[in-house]
Amino acid sequence: MEDKNYRDEFEFFLKESADELRMVPSRKTWYSIYNNLHPDRKWPSMAVCLLILTAVLYVGIANNNSISSAARKATSQNFTTTTIDKKTTSITNNYTTSTEQTSPEKTTFLSMANNDGHPVTNSDVELNNTALLNNTSLVMNDKTTAIISNINTIVRDNMILGDAKAAAKIENAQLLKTKGETTVTISTFNADDEDGIAAADKESGEVKTGDKKLENKLLPVENSAFKIALLNIEKSWKEDYAFRNKPALNKFKENASLSYYITPSLGYRSFKRKGEKQYTGSSLVIARGNNDEVLLIDDAALNLEAGAVLQYSVSKSIRLKMGLQANYTNYLSHVTALGHPSQTSLSVANRGTVVRSSSYSTKAGNDRINKTTMQVSLPIGADVKIAGKRNLKWYAGATLQPTYVLSGSAFVLSADEKYYISETPLLRKMNLNTGIETYLSFKSSNSVTLSVGPQFRYQLLSTYKNDYNYSEKAYNIGVKVGITTSF
Amino acid sequence: MTEEQMLAGTLKNNAAAQEALYDRYSPRMLSVCYRFAKSREDAEDMLQEGFIKIFTQLHQYRNEGALEGWIRRIIVHTCINVLKKNKKFSETVDLIHAHAFHTNEELIPSIMQAKQVVECIRMLPLGYKTVLNLYAIEGYSHKEIGNMLDIEESTSRSQYTRAKVMLEDILVRKNIIDKSQYKNNYAKTNAKI
Numbered sequence: 001m002e003d004k005n006y007r008d009e010f011e012f013f014l015k016e017s018a019d020e021l022r023m024v025p026s027r028k029t030w031y032s033i034y035n036n037l038h039p040d041r042k043w044p045s046m047a048v049c050l051l052i053l054t055a056v057l058y059v060g061i062a063n064n065n066s067i068s069s070a071a072r073k074a075t076s077q078n079f080t081t082t083t084i085d086k087k088t089t090s091i092t093n094n095y096t097t098s099t100e101q102t103s104p105e106k107t108t109f110l111s112m113a114n115n116d117g118h119p120v121t122n123s124d125v126e127l128n129n130t131a132l133l134n135n136t137s138l139v140m141n142d143k144t145t146a147i148i149s150n151i152n153t154i155v156r157d158n159m160i161l162g163d164a165k166a167a168a169k170i171e172n173a174q175l176l177k178t179k180g181e182t183t184v185t186i187s188t189f190n191a192d193d194e195d196g197i198a199a200a201d202k203e204s205g206e207v208k209t210g211d212k213k214l215e216n217k218l219l220p221v222e223n224s225a226f227k228i229a230l231l232n233i234e235k236s237w238k239e240d241y242a243f244r245n246k247p248a249l250n251k252f253k254e255n256a257s258l259s260y261y262i263t264p265s266l267g268y269r270s271f272k273r274k275g276e277k278q279y280t281g282s283s284l285v286i287a288r289g290n291n292d293e294v295l296l297i298d299d300a301a302l303n304l305e306a307g308a309v310l311q312y313s314v315s316k317s318i319r320l321k322m323g324l325q326a327n328y329t330n331y332l333s334h335v336t337a338l339g340h341p342s343q344t345s346l347s348v349a350n351r352g353t354v355v356r357s358s359s360y361s362t363k364a365g366n367d368r369i370n371k372t373t374m375q376v377s378l379p380i381g382a383d384v385k386i387a388g389k390r391n392l393k394w395y396a397g398a399t400l401q402p403t404y405v406l407s408g409s410a411f412v413l414s415a416d417e418k419y420y421i422s423e424t425p426l427l428r429k430m431n432l433n434t435g436i437e438t439y440l441s442f443k444s445s446n447s448v449t450l451s452v453g454p455q456f457r458y459q460l461l462s463t464y465k466n467d468y469n470y471s472e473k474a475y476n477i478g479v480k481v482g483i484t485t486s487f
Numbered sequence: 488m489t490e491e492q493m494l495a496g497t498l499k500n501n502a503a504a505q506e507a508l509y510d511r512y513s514p515r516m517l518s519v520c521y522r523f524a525k526s527r528e529d530a531e532d533m534l535q536e537g538f539i540k541i542f543t544q545l546h547q548y549r550n551e552g553a554l555e556g557w558i559r560r561i562i563v564h565t566c567i568n569v570l571k572k573n574k575k576f577s578e579t580v581d582l583i584h585a586h587a588f589h590t591n592e593e594l595i596p597s598i599m600q601a602k603q604v605v606e607c608i609r610m611l612p613l614g615y616k617t618v619l620n621l622y623a624i625e626g627y628s629h630k631e632i633g634n635m636l637d638i639e640e641s642t643s644r645s646q647y648t649r650a651k652v653m654l655e656d657i658l659v660r661k662n663i664i665d666k667s668q669y670k671n672n673y674a675k676t677n678a679k680i
Contacts, residue, residue, distance in 0.1 A: 015624050
């Protein structure tokens with residue numbers, strides 16, 4: 001750079017004038033710089049998002065779990081599902097099947113059905129080297145299902161169905177057709193199958209398939225002692241069905257319940273200068289000056305909490321609870337909006353006094369500013385039953401709520417207390433809240449419990465970081481409404 | 488927080504120290520960016536980019552000369568780089584057409600003289616404005632300006648001469664300076680305003 005004394009007065013004049021100008025950048029610029037310099041600081045918010053996602057997944061799974069867990073459990077004792085995709089045989093997870101379509105006289109130990117009602121054909125089924133299969137249910141592609149129940153050994157050798165050039169060797173086979181579905185039931189049966197599987201009625205000896213070639217080859221065989229044994233096994237299993245389907249006792253599910261709730265409330269704050277002993281602000285007047293003049297005037301505003309907690313009864317009258325809660329906090333300050341931003345200063349403990357611009361005077365006027373935060377918290381606590389029997393009960397409870405502040409609008413006082421300055425970075429990210437509540441719960445006939453009652457929530461740490469020369473604690477009073485469902 | 492503390496903290500990637508440094512120098516640096524930029528938003532973008540460079544390259548500062556001067560050089564170079572991405576600096580405007588730029592003079596706010604002067608500078612065509620800023624206010628030589636803007640040194644000189652004439656004309660029209668007197672004493676003229 002050229003080291004020059006200004007070449008003429010005009011240049012000096014320009015230089016002097018230009019250097020006099022100061023412009024206060026918006027805070028957004030600093031946030032962008034900060035985020036760029038400290039990308040790792042985004043992890044807390046990402047962790048919270050992950051936590052929320054996990055909780056939502058858990059709630060979803062817990063609610064879908066009740067459909068047929070008992071039936072599945074019983075079935076799983078007797079059935080294993082095998083999925084056959086063309087020439088591949090693999091075993092998958094439990095699969096619920098039913099043998100109700102088969103009458104006792106026409107006991108099925110191997111049935112093959114095409115779900116869309118069409119006979120099983122070459123294209124549907126091709127089994128190679130499938131040794132069948134004790135207590136096994138087969139699912140073939142999407143359409144074809146083979147069910148085998150309660151038979152010890154069905155086919156000992158290789159079985160090939162629907163292979164044009166292979167012989168299907170099936171012992172004790174019976175072909176039936178029920179309700180539009182093609183069912184192949186094995187009794188005693190031998191066939192050389194070139195074109196596919198057909199259905200045949202053993203009683204009438206009639207083959208029920210459109211495939212004439214196959215009809216000629218599928219011949220019913222007399223009942224054997226083996227089939228009678230099958231009938232007995234099937235019968236005993238059916239008689240035992242209720243026992244087999246009895247759900248296992250699950251202590252956790254008996255004692256646990258899931259509660260969803262929402263709490264509209266009115267939010268306030270208490271406020272003090274650091275060094276002062278007492279918080280002020282139980283009324284609208286939040287702070288007074290030295291001559292008792294009113295400095296700050298606040299007003300309540302609508303807050304909202306919503307969440308879900310898992311409740312677990314440890315005794316008849318005490319239950320523990322833990323969950324996830326979203327909070328929106330809000331209160332109003334009466335201010336005077338300035339025509340144009342004014343330069344002022346902010347006193348911060350570790351940085352001294354810094355220059356800021358402000359658009360609001362603290363002098364109470366017709367304008368209002370909302371001081372809001374969005375938070376997520378993890379309420380952990382307990383409820384105690386105070387009174388009540390059967391369907392109507394009265395509870396009292398308390399929670400401790402570690403809280404993460406996701407976002408917010410913070411208006412802090414300038415050093416001379418004449419202005420409000422928008423200074424979001426001073427918001428404390430991690431906070432701790434506590435809630436106490438009492439409520440009546442009414443259990444309806446469909447095992448859903450409604451609960452309603454007042455709640456008080458108080459913030460234990462200041463809204464702002466310790467750098468700020470003031471301490472503010474928010475609190476709100478509201479009505480909690482919730483529903484509780486058991487698992 | 489003293490400058491040494493800020494420097495030490497910033498070198499340790501301490502967020503509070505970085506913010507303190509930013510708070511101290513950003514108002515002046517934004518006014519530098521504002522003189523080069525088309526709008527305040529563009530100026531803030533330049534400022535943001537410049538401060539990220541400052542924080543990431545602060546270890547290169549060797550305490551030779553004032554920190555503000557070092558910061559200012561980075562900011563100016565950032566502004567030039569941003570402008571170079573968007574516009575050719577060979578842009579020239581004939582003085583014949585200079586009056587066309589006067590049509591917006593009513594937009595100049597009458598808040599204070601410094602602001603008025605800066606707004607007048609910002610009214611100049613981009614090439615004029617950039618060269619004038621670099622030469623008259625930032626103190627770069629025409630050779631340095633030529634290297635920075637990828638133009639001939641002579642082009643920088645001619646741009647500056649034209650810019651200066653145009654700016655004087657604007658300032659006189661706005662009664663910010665008195666043409667009959669400015670060659671002798673601007674301060675005296677300013678006192679009248």
